[in-house]
Each structure stands twice: as C-alpha cells, then as structure tokens.
Amino acid sequence: MAYSINNETCIGCGTCEAECPVSAISVADDGKYVIDPELCLDCGACAGVCPVDAPQA
Ligand code: SF4
Numbered sequence: 001m002a003y004s005i006n007n008e009t010c011i012g013c014g015t016c017e018a019e020c021p022v023s024a025i026s027v028a029d030d031g032k033y034v035i036d037p038e039l040c041l042d043c044g045a046c047a048g049v050c051p052v053d054a055p056q057a
C-alpha cells in the first residue's frame with residue numbers, strides 16, 4: 001500500500017520530494033506533488049516532513 005498526497009491539502013512546498021529515498025515524489029502540472037505508487041516503499045518519510053500532513057498511508 002503506497003502513500004498518496006491529498007491534492008486539496010498540499011501547498012506545493014516541495015519539502016517531501018527531497019526526503020523520499022526512492023524519488024517517488026514529483027510535481028504535477030497544477031503545482032501540487034504526487035507519489036508514484038509503483039515506486040513508493042511506504043516508509044513514511046514524506047509524511048514526517050510535510051507541514052500540512054498531506055501524505056497519507
Ligand atoms: S512513503 Fe517513503 S517511499 Fe513513499 S513517497 Fe513517501 S518518502 Fe517516498
């Protein structure tokens with residue numbers, strides 16, 4: 001089960017992108033960030049650094 005980012009909550013700060021050990025996080029056309037479920041290891045690092053708690057298990 002991969003993490004996913006709540007698009008409504010994400011403020012597009014990019015903090016989580018640098019924390020992901022497998023580079024599963026990227027910015028989308030709308031400026032919000034998204035997680036590739038094929039790459040996500042479910043480590044929770046993104047959730048730990050997000051200021052608005054947007055990544056959810
Ligand atoms: S849970 Fe871990 S592996 Fe998955 S997107 Fe977040 S930081 Fe990356």
Ligand code: SF4
Nearest residue numbers: 010011013014016050
């Ligand atoms: S750290 Fe949170 S608010 Fe910032 S880009 Fe990632 S999910 Fe969005």
